[in-house]
Amino acid sequence: MSRIPFVAGNWKMNTAKAGAIELAKAVAKGATDGVQIGIAPPFVYLDAVAQAIAGSKLLLGAQDAYFEKSGAFTGEISVEMLKDIGVTFVLAGHSERRHVLGENSALVAKKAQAIYAGGLTVVHCVGEKIEQRDSGQTFDVVQRQLEELTPAMQDPSRVVIAYEPVWAIGTGRNATDGQAQEVHAYIRKSIAARWNKDFADRVRIQYGGSMKPENAGGLLAQPDIDGGLIGGASLKADGFLAIAAAAR
Numbered sequence: 633m634s635r636i637p638f639v640a641g642n643w644k645m646n647t648a649k650a651g652a653i654e655l656a657k658a659v660a661k662g663a664t665d666g667v668q669i670g671i672a673p674p675f676v677y678l679d680a681v682a683q684a685i686a687g688s689k690l691l692l693g694a695q696d697a698y699f700e701k702s703g704a705f706t707g708e709i710s711v712e713m714l715k716d717i718g719v720t721f722v723l724a725g726h727s728e729r730r731h732v733l734g735e736n737s738a739l740v741a742k743k744a745q746a747i748y749a750g751g752l753t754v755v756h757c758v759g760e761k762i763e764q765r766d767s768g769q770t771f772d773v774v775q776r777q778l779e780e781l782t783p784a785m786q787d788p789s790r791v792v793i794a795y796e797p798v799w800a801i802g803t804g805r806n807a808t809d810g811q812a813q814e815v816h817a818y819i820r821k822s823i824a825a826r827w828n829k830d831f832a833d834r835v836r837i838q839y840g841g842s843m844k845p846e847n848a849g850g851l852l853a854q855p856d857i858d859g860g861l862i863g864g865a866s867l868k869a870d871g872f873l874a875i876a877a878a879a880r
């Protein structure tokens with residue numbers, strides 16, 4: 633089963649307007665066939681970036697979305713609003729939202745559901761903390777987080793899992809090729825059991841956590857690693873495009 637790899641840049645709370653536009657344009661120039669490339673800038677720059685990359689193959693993503701369509705939810709942004717400006721994928725359950733902003737599993741599930749139901753691609757982030765890995769709970773943690781998605785989500789092209797071990801995010805300490813592949817294989821097996829094998833064979837599973845040009849080749853060569861969710865290394869166009877090239 634050949635899956636088109638998907639490499640996405642999560643800019644987090646970085647860049648200023650001019651730099652965001654410049655970075656987006658540089659990445660857009662390198663977006664070609666053979667691998668899907670996306671960027672998720674901060675909300676306030678999405679519209680300007682959308683205009684800057686119009687007509688290119690670069691996909692525009694958002695780092696978060698609220699699950700209600702509209703109304704009295706001060707500070708929140710809906711899936712409808714994101715669609716309106718050309719966003720096609722949205723992250724749900726990023727570890728920083730779970731562990732820094734305190735989002736619980738029920739909220740992550742509602743957001744993932746809203747993103748999918750709104751017709752966009754959900755990039756659902758899962759991953760264990762170091763103490764959970766050290767105490768042998770990795771698979772259990774990942775399994776519980778996968779259950780935030782439902783088999784009613786039937787279009788495998790719009791369901792992406794990002795396996796991001798929390799201890800590898802922003803630390804410079806990536807999972808080894810073997811550590812990552814082991815969990816990716818587990819995720820695919822778990823999805824096959826909950827949906828079916830065909831669906832599992834089509835779902836892209838990204839690795840995230842200190843992925844950079846130097847380690848991308850080994851990680852992306854693993855049979856169940858179908859791309860990456862890149863934080864720090866997505867803030868420089870050359871390095872980010874080098875990772876994307878390694879995914880082709």
Ligand code: PGA
Pocket residue numbers: 642796800801802803804840841842843861862863864865
């Ligand atoms: P990092 O972040 O590449 O800076 O480790 C990855 C992520 O949080 O998506």
